Amino acid sequence: MSNAYYIFKKDVKSLFMSPLAYVVMAVFFCVSSFLLVAGMEEASMRGAFGLIATMLIFIMPFLTMRSFAEEFASGTDELLMTSPVTSGQLVAGKFMAVMALAGAIIALSGQYALIIGIYGDPDWGPALTGYAGLLLLSGALASLGVYCSSLTRSQPAAAVSAFGLALLLIVIRAAQSAVDALAASFTGSAAAEAVAKALSSVLEAAGVLDHYFDFEKGVIDSTHVVYYVAFILLFLFFTARRLDSKRF
Amino acid sequence: MKKRSLNRINSAVLTFLAVGIAFMAYYVAARNPVRKDFSEMGLNTLSDKTTAVLRTLESDVEAKAFFETGSIPASMIEDILKEYSRVSPKFTFEMIDPAARPAEARKLNVSDYGVVFIAGDKKKNVGMSDIFKFSYDPYGGETPPEFSGEQAFTNAVIALTSNEQKTICFVEGHGEGGIDGSGGGDYGAVGGMLEGENFIVKTINMAVDKKVPGECAAIGVLGPRKMFPHLEIEAIKEYLTNGGRALFLLEPAVETGLEPLLAEWGISVGNDVVIDPGRFFGEDPLAPIPELAPHEITSKLLESKLTVTLQGARSVSPIGSTRDGVETLSLLKTTSKGWGETDLKTARPAFDAAADLEGPVSIGAAAEKLSEPKPAEKDAPEDEIGEDGSDPAMESSTRIVVFGDADFPSNSLVSMDGIIKQLMGGTGNADLFMNATAWLAGEEDMIVIRPRPVDFRPLEMTAQQRGSLFIICVALIPLALAATGAWIWFRRRSK
Numbered sequence: 001m002s003n004a005y006y007i008f009k010k011d012v013k014s015l016f017m018s019p020l021a022y023v024v025m026a027v028f029f030c031v032s033s034f035l036l037v038a039g040m041e042e043a044s045m046r047g048a049f050g051l052i053a054t055m056l057i058f059i060m061p062f063l064t065m066r067s068f069a070e071e072f073a074s075g076t077d078e079l080l081m082t083s084p085v086t087s088g089q090l091v092a093g094k095f096m097a098v099m100a101l102a103g104a105i106i107a108l109s110g111q112y113a114l115i116i117g118i119y120g121d122p123d124w125g126p127a128l129t130g131y132a133g134l135l136l137l138s139g140a141l142a143s144l145g146v147y148c149s150s151l152t153r154s155q156p157a158a159a160v161s162a163f164g165l166a167l168l169l170i171v172i173r174a175a176q177s178a179v180d181a182l183a184a185s186f187t188g189s190a191a192a193e194a195v196a197k198a199l200s201s202v203l204e205a206a207g208v209l210d211h212y213f214d215f216e217k218g219v220i221d222s223t224h225v226v227y228y229v230a231f232i233l234l235f236l237f238f239t240a241r242r243l244d245s246k247r248f
Numbered sequence: 249m250k251k252r253s254l255n256r257i258n259s260a261v262l263t264f265l266a267v268g269i270a271f272m273a274y275y276v277a278a279r280n281p282v283r284k285d286f287s288e289m290g291l292n293t294l295s296d297k298t299t300a301v302l303r304t305l306e307s308d309v310e311a312k313a314f315f316e317t318g319s320i321p322a323s324m325i326e327d328i329l330k331e332y333s334r335v336s337p338k339f340t341f342e343m344i345d346p347a348a349r350p351a352e353a354r355k356l357n358v359s360d361y362g363v364v365f366i367a368g369d370k371k372k373n374v375g376m377s378d379i380f381k382f383s384y385d386p387y388g389g390e391t392p393p394e395f396s397g398e399q400a401f402t403n404a405v406i407a408l409t410s411n412e413q414k415t416i417c418f419v420e421g422h423g424e425g426g427i428d429g430s431g432g433g434d435y436g437a438v439g440g441m442l443e444g445e446n447f448i449v450k451t452i453n454m455a456v457d458k459k460v461p462g463e464c465a466a467i468g469v470l471g472p473r474k475m476f477p478h479l480e481i482e483a484i485k486e487y488l489t490n491g492g493r494a495l496f497l498l499e500p501a502v503e504t505g506l507e508p509l510l511a512e513w514g515i516s517v518g519n520d521v522v523i524d525p526g527r528f529f530g531e532d533p534l535a536p537i538p539e540l541a542p543h544e545i546t547s548k549l550l551e552s553k554l555t556v557t558l559q560g561a562r563s564v565s566p567i568g569s570t571r572d573g574v575e576t577l578s579l580l581k582t583t584s585k586g587w588g589e590t591d592l593k594t595a596r597p598a599f600d601a602a603a604d605l606e607g608p609v610s611i612g613a614a615a616e617k618l619s620e621p622k623p624a625e626k627d628a629p630e631d632e633i634g635e636d637g638s639d640p641a642m643e644s645s646t647r648i649v650v651f652g653d654a655d656f657p658s659n660s661l662v663s664m665d666g667i668i669k670q671l672m673g674g675t676g677n678a679d680l681f682m683n684a685t686a687w688l689a690g691e692e693d694m695i696v697i698r699p700r701p702v703d704f705r706p707l708e709m710t711a712q713q714r715g716s717l718f719i720i721c722v723a724l725i726p727l728a729l730a731a732t733g734a735w736i737w738f739r740r741r742s743k
Binding site: 012017018019021022023026027029030033034036037038039040042043044092108111115116119120121122123125126128129205213214216217218219220221222223226227231233234237238241244245246 | 255259262263266267270273274276277278280281282283284285286287288289291292294320327704705706707708709713714717718721722723725726727729730732733734737740
């Protein structure tokens, strides 16, 4: 565990000492505040959460792209691979470092909570569950990004593939209606209808943003929590397997 | 080489196992969800009654919600409909912005914001006044808006999925306005609304039928201009005696022959015209805006603070019935300044204590015959009894509603655009007609769910404060972050 902590410390330092992280955060808050503050009428964080969740999809690939791609490009991966640090520890350390930065961004969005707290009487329940949802969503996006970063030595390629995959996991829900229509047309074949229905259920469950909306409403549903935790662990596991395959 | 192959197999098996475990964990969680609503008012939690109705759905129900995208009502409706669809896979919904997709609205004959529930070839409309109780108060003062959408939606689902579709029969042959007509004096607008409420609307000619057809859940007599023949009156009398339900809209100065029959049921129809200098529309005291008395028919109008405008009305007063077990009640009344002018020819009406009816004058009344229920029906579930204060131990049979004006639900007053309708004062005219018909047909809300306040918490800040916050959040904080980034960059360069 101390190895993972060492990797985490090294990466956090590297991330927070990177001008890019601050530029990303500056753009993030400039855009989100521009869209939010002028039109704020209600003492609710729901609008802010919706916007932050959308923006996280765009910025998380920039935060995760360095994780492994930079090590591969600079050749420092060989040092890591031959060190006594296991792949799991390596992945955990890098993931936690990215999450520390994502957590800092989410914490800075507390400025909006401060505004509604000062000038209104908000319902804090949905505000807290919304933050829990944002952390889980950013965790899922971070694990996806870290995995993509382990696939290439090019940071832009890692960012583009992470963004593309995240986008796919958002729009995948749109394919559900097409599959439903297909299922409805299979009135003659029970097997084909069952397959189409099963596919429809998978597509319905796959949407990475669909599991987030209940949190911003003030609802914590075990289904969504399990989805995000399973998603994070699965992609971290894929990353560890990827590193293991490079070791051998 | 051999070791590498073993590693690959090992990796593939582990990956397969990990994916399997993740899917299994999600599957189990999705099958046994645990939900906790942390909102202060439990806004995301459906009542047990609604959940029970949805869990026993046997046929598909689709809801099409017509609201402006991004509006607060749209967001509230979407949230609650999402909860409905989460409880039952047989319930689906679609949010439609009528401005963006006007063809969809036209297809379903939707002209106002609301939700249309569809099950097979049956549909039921739930309008804004059923969903929101607005704070607009024509009497002055302010009341917080309330959201009663869950009750309205659940009752719509129940109505659509019950096998019974009730028929309302409208009598013709005496100069009545047509229930499907489009003229100003016709009733096509409310006729369409009745169909939207899952009723079958038909016309009957009793000169031909000789009796009220058995399929009629209620009959409507909308502004007859001629006397009813004796045989037809006898047919209506027999229908009412056998537990029939009837709505009568009677214009002043028209003798229909129905008056003695209604008096028998405890409702006196005066040969007068009602004048109310205390509360009237525009500059015409002959267009009274009556006060509504609490009753199932008027309760929703009272909650929504909707007003009704009549146009030339006669008095309709509850009197003692000659029949046993009949209860009568006034629904609409003028102010105490109003009176029933019996001199219909005078050009200068004035109250004459000897001849005229003194105010407050009743302009609408309901009669209901209550009897002991049949033994098998005594154990009805409590949920299905309305909170109207009626004695649940008694069963209702005959129901009669009489209004002393036939114009108020006519096309000329109901089909107006919203703003004109508000200016004209008749915002609740159609609601009064629809509620009266629903009460007669026994289609009151089957489930009562307490409405909840609309949870809108405004931000109270001045324009100056908003401007300062805008500068801090849009410029200062991002600038501070960018400056930190620049400082790090310079430090790294200088090393």
